Amino acid sequence: MDRASDYGSEGWGFESLQVHKTSRYNERFFCFMSGSKGYRRALTHYKMEKNDNLHYKRITETIPIVKIRLRSDALDRTGKGVIQLELYRHHKKMTFSAGIKVEPKDWNEVTMRVRKSHPRHEDYNLILDGALAKLTNVFIKYRLQDKGLTYELIKDEYERPNTGFNYLEWLGIEIESRRGEVTDSTIEQFNAHRMKLMEFKKTVSFAELSEDLFANFNKHMKVKLKNESNTRWNTLKTHRTFINIAKRKGIVTFNPLDRMPVKRAQTDRVFLDNNEVKLLLDLYHKKTLTDTYQTVLRHFLFSCYTGLRVSDLERIKMEDIVHNLLIVTAKKTRNSSGATARIPLVPGALEMIADETGTRTKGVIFKLFSEPRMRTYIKLIVAHAKISKKITWNSGRHTFATNFLKATNNLAALQKLLGHSSISMSMVYAHIMTEDLEREMDIFAKI
Numbered sequence: 001m002d003r004a005s006d007y008g009s010e011g012w013g014f015e016s017l018q019v020h021k022t023s024r025y026n027e028r029f030f031c032f033m034s035g036s037k038g039y040r041r042a043l044t045h046y047k048m049e050k051n052d053n054l055h056y057k058r059i060t061e062t063i064p065i066v067k068i069r070l071r072s073d074a075l076d077r078t079g080k081g082v083i084q085l086e087l088y089r090h091h092k093k094m095t096f097s098a099g100i101k102v103e104p105k106d107w108n109e110v111t112m113r114v115r116k117s118h119p120r121h122e123d124y125n126l127i128l129d130g131a132l133a134k135l136t137n138v139f140i141k142y143r144l145q146d147k148g149l150t151y152e153l154i155k156d157e158y159e160r161p162n163t164g165f166n167y168l169e170w171l172g173i174e175i176e177s178r179r180g181e182v183t184d185s186t187i188e189q190f191n192a193h194r195m196k197l198m199e200f201k202k203t204v205s206f207a208e209l210s211e212d213l214f215a216n217f218n219k220h221m222k223v224k225l226k227n228e229s230n231t232r233w234n235t236l237k238t239h240r241t242f243i244n245i246a247k248r249k250g251i252v253t254f255n256p257l258d259r260m261p262v263k264r265a266q267t268d269r270v271f272l273d274n275n276e277v278k279l280l281l282d283l284y285h286k287k288t289l290t291d292t293y294q295t296v297l298r299h300f301l302f303s304c305y306t307g308l309r310v311s312d313l314e315r316i317k318m319e320d321i322v323h324n325l326l327i328v329t330a331k332k333t334r335n336s337s338g339a340t341a342r343i344p345l346v347p348g349a350l351e352m353i354a355d356e357t358g359t360r361t362k363g364v365i366f367k368l369f370s371e372p373r374m375r376t377y378i379k380l381i382v383a384h385a386k387i388s389k390k391i392t393w394n395s396g397r398h399t400f401a402t403n404f405l406k407a408t409n410n411l412a413a414l415q416k417l418l419g420h421s422s423i424s425m426s427m428v429y430a431h432i433m434t435e436d437l438e439r440e441m442d443i444f445a446k447i
Contacts, residue, residue, distance in 0.1 A: 065088075200217050218236065269429075277301070304396045312328055326344075341417055411426055
């Protein structure tokens with residue numbers, strides 16, 4: 001048995017930190033002896049070669065002495081104080097609650113344990129053992145990964161000790177941290193992609209992230225879930241994005257999805273022509289739909305007249321309209337391009353606003369249903385109008401872009417109306433101009 005370090009008897013933290021060799025597996029275990037009780041708990045273990053002693057010492061030397069204290073100076077109404085773990089790092093005191101309260105008479109300052117006089121002393125002392133092990137594991141884990149620790153990071157790891165190893169749990173936290181930065185629909189999509197992987201494999205550690213895992217996951221989506229190529233591509237794209245975030249944070253060293261197992265397929269943007277838009281407008285004017293369907297149709301028609309996404313449709317206010325000109329900065333791109341669109345409101349769009357707001361002159365214009373409900377309702381409405389196309393909510397934006405381009409052939413103007421930061425983003429609709437030119441050339445050829 002080698003003595004790697006000796007922190008002395010001051011404080012309960014590490015009175016005897018030793019390395020136990022197991023020659024059969026060539027492993028060494030970090031263990032600690034807990035005061036006079038002689039409890040021994042394995043903190044962690046890892047494989048080491050015989051010439052790794054220097055690396056081992058460098059790890060253990062960074063683990064601070066941890067003391068366990070009773071906050072006898074801040075007792076509650078029942079006369080109990082919180083037991084907390086204390087350590088000093090860079091001359092700054094750090095405290096971590098053990099989640100236990102006892103009276104001062106039940107606390108032993110010397111052994112830093114709950115006295116036997118307390119009816120639950122065994123349970124409480126085991127909790128303290130576990131709390132110390134969790135905190136120590138944080139330092140060992142980050143030292144092994146050669147990463148620095150801040151107080152906030154130590155506290156976060158202590159309170160959620162598995163998040164550093166469980167990819168899916170970490171992913172959930174990362175997704176939630178982006179709320180407000182991206183649209184609610186994007187957060188919803190991220191969570192759906194996370195849940196899809198969780199349904200395939202309940203727990204996934206960072207160590208399990210591999211090309212084989214995602215290849216099997218892709219096969220699962222294709223065979224069992226019957227997902228189309230683009231659905232699978234979007235799901236894997238989300239995981240690739242967040243694994244890259246983990247890579248930048250130093251949690252992993254490579255991204256197994258750098259080579260995507262599936263490619264995105266080119267799909268046609270489904271839109272309604274002017275005659276089909278008129279069918280929906282006629283249906284709206286008949287007022288034979290339920291109030292819910294009538295409202296959803298009104299919102300969809302406004303999208304057809306303006307090209308707004310749902311994320312912008314739910315944000316625009318009456319104050320954004322100046323002389324029948326709607327001024328809006330797209331939420332989806334406000335953190336990147338920040339492009340502002342100025343959209344002239346045609347009579348159809350003004351009609352939808354008037355029906356929605358009545359006499360209101362301020363505040364948010366449209367009160368939308370949830371996106372899943374809107375997607376479902378618009379499909380039913382379109383089918384009711386005897387339109388056979390597979391319409392999605394984005395079809396409203398595609399309808400505006402396509403019909404505007406057919407009428408004007410002005411791609412630069414379309415770019416401004418859609419709020420695209422570059423003309424290349426609007427080029428996806430350029431095929432409309434090509435189709436018109438081909439028809440005109442056919443006419444010319446018959447002369």
